Each structure stands twice: as structure tokens, then as C-alpha cells.
Amino acid sequence: MAAPPWIGAHVSAAGGVELAPARGAEIGATCMQVFTANQRQWEPRPLTDSQVEAWWELCPLNGIERVVVHASYLANMSAIEEDKLSKSRDAMILELERSQRLGVHGVVLHPGSHMGAGEDAGNRAVADSLSDVLERTEDLCGPLICGKKEEAVRILLENTAGQGSNLGWRFEHLADIRRHLKAEHRERVGTCLDTCHTFAAGYDISTKAGWNATWREFDDIVGLDTVGALHLNDSKRECGSRRDRHDGIGKGEIGETAFRMLMHDERFHHIPMALETPSGMEGWAEEIALLRDWAAVAAP
Ligand SMILES: [Zn+2]
Numbered sequence: 081m082a083a084p085p086w087i088g089a090h091v092s093a094a095g096g097v098e099l100a101p102a103r104g105a106e107i108g109a110t111c112m113q114v115f116t117a118n119q120r121q122w123e124p125r126p127l128t129d130s131q132v133e134a135w136w137e138l139c140p141l142n143g144i145e146r147v148v149v150h151a152s153y154l155a156n157m158s159a160i161e162e163d164k165l166s167k168s169r170d171a172m173i174l175e176l177e178r179s180q181r182l183g184v185h186g187v188v189l190h191p192g193s194h195m196g197a198g199e200d201a202g203n204r205a206v207a208d209s210l211s212d213v214l215e216r217t218e219d220l221c222g223p224l225i226c227g228k229k230e231e232a233v234r235i236l237l238e239n240t241a242g243q244g245s246n247l248g249w250r251f252e253h254l255a256d257i258r259r260h261l262k263a264e265h266r267e268r269v270g271t272c273l274d275t276c277h278t279f280a281a282g283y284d285i286s287t288k289a290g291w292n293a294t295w296r297e298f299d300d301i302v303g304l305d306t307v308g309a310l311h312l313n314d315s316k317r318e319c320g321s322r323r324d325r326h327d328g329i330g331k332g333e334i335g336e337t338a339f340r341m342l343m344h345d346e347r348f349h350h351i352p353m354a355l356e357t358p359s360g361m362e363g364w365a366e367e368i369a370l371l372r373d374w375a376a377v378a379a380p
Pocket residue numbers: 150188190238
């Protein structure tokens with residue numbers, strides 16, 4: 081079977097986001113995930129016109145056909161304190177504006193932490209924040225790297241491992257958040273599936289049967305048609321540990337079978353897949369090659 085067309089990694093944007101495409105090419109990536117700005121700053125320096133121009137030139141030149149952005153970890157869309165909440169929403173608006181200029185099709189966002197308010201209240205708070213952010217960016221639209229017609233960048237809610245009071249570890253949370261949104265906003269909110277988070281949250285994708293059952297469940301509850309990005313990570317911790325510890329592909333508790341299954345699961349092949357393993361540039365080049373090799377041999 082042909083390998084999925086878009087496999088890559090979260091590559092560094094150190095020195096400027098326009099330097100990322102060449103790093104993607106170096107590891108044999110056809111897609112990538114990036115941060116658009118320093119993750120530790122609430123108000124990062126805006127992108128310059130020349131950076132954006134270079135980006136649009138360098139993505140195709142380096143064979144990068146799909147890109148997603150990962151939003152800042154500082155933002156919490158269900159923050160309790162008024163100040164933190166408004167800062168988080170403003171930061172997300174800036175992120176969407178930067179991402180739209182870069183023509184990426186999605187901004188991956190961890191839903192948030194309920195900070196003791198409980199999961200139902202937390203999901204409602206996330207939806208309120210998303211509604212505000214989407215309302216205030218309703219004019220955003222533009223050309224996308226993936227060559228689609230002018231479109232608004234989407235928010236992709238990532239499922240989480242469920243550490244602490246993190247929301248989004250149960251598929252129901254993602255469904256709830258989307259359900260609370262107005263229909264026109266819901267169109268701009270998809271999902272991102274992280275294999276490590278899925279497994280750590282208690283969905284055992286390590287076997288063929290578990291792989292199939294998990295995605296059937298996700299499809300019933302949230303819908304596979306919402307998925308705009310995949311994060312490929314093995315897990316250092318066991319299924320249900322609710323600990324977020326990424327491992328190299330095939331090296332952790334998930335093991336090879338899940339990733340071999342993915343390489344043969346055509347439901348996911350139109351979706352960009354980014355490694356977030358601790359393997360580094362050389363390791364990512366090997367993992368991308370390994371995944372493509374698995375696509376070329378029989379399914380498990
Ligand atoms: Zn993430």
C-alpha cells in the first residue's frame with residue numbers, strides 16, 4: 081500500500097518560522113507542525129512581511145505540503161481568573177491571525193484545565209472562550225498552503241492524556257465542547273488525535289482489536305470527519321496512566337502494531353501526521369522512513 085502522503089514532525093522554528101521548512105526537508109517530511117512564536121511569551125513579536133513572504137516560498141521549495149501550528153501552552157481557555165482568561169483568549173486570536181498569514185489549515189489547541197471547577201463546567205468554559213475567539217476572528221480568511229481555496233484557519237482541539245485537571249482526555253469532552261458551539265463556529269473547530277495521549281487516557285490502541293474499537297468509538301462520539309491532524313508518539317507510560325510521556329515510535333508501551341495499523345488505515349491517510357517524539361532530527365528522519373517502510377509491507 082502507498083504510504084500516507086503527509087508524514088513529518090514538530091520541527092523547530094528557532095530563529096524564525098521561515099527556517100522550519102528546510103528543517104522539515106532535512107528529515108524527509110512532507111508536512112510539519114510548528115510554533116509560530118516563543119512559547120513562553122504572552123505577546124510574541126509579530127511576523128514581518130518578509131518572514132511571511134519567505135515562508136510561502138520555502139514551504140513548496142522544501143516539499144512541505146501541509147502545516148499545522150501548535151498553540152502556546154500558556155493559554156488556558158477555561159481559566160478561572162478573569163485576567164488569565166482574557167489573556168488566553170487574546171493570545172489565541174493573535175495565534176489565529178499569525179497562522180492565517182502562514183496559510184496553515186489548523187491550530188492545535190489543548191482544550192484547557194478546569195482547575196477544580198469540574199469537567200462539565202470546564203468544557204462549557206472552553207466552548208465560551210472558543211465562541212468569543214471565533215466571533216472576534218470571523219473575518220479571517222485567506223489562501224492555504226495545502227492549495228485549497230481561500231479558507232479560515234481552523235482550531236483543532238487535541239485530545240490529552242488527562243494529567244491533573246486537563247480536559248479533553250475523554251472523547252466525550254471533545255464532543256461536549258463542540259456541541260456547546262453555534263453551528264457556524266463548530267465548522268471552524270476540528271480535532272487533533274495524539275496517539276500517546278489516547279493511550280495514556282485509557283484507550284488501548286496497542287492491539288489490532290483495540291485500534292479498531294478505539295476509532296469506532298471516536299467516530300461514534302466525535303466523528304472521524306473532524307480530525308485535522310494526527311500526532312504520532314509512543315508512550316513511556318502504561319495505558320490509563322494519564323501521564324503524558326512521549327516515546328520513540330515502537331519503543332514504548334504502545335509498540336509497533338498501532339503504527340503499522342495506522343500506515344494501513346486509509347481513514348487517516350488524508351490527514352497530516354506529525355511526530356512529537358523525543359527522538360530529535362536524526363531520530364525523526366529514521367522514524368519517518370520506518371513508517372513508510374511499514375506502509376510498504378503487509379498490515380499486521
Ligand atoms: Zn499538544
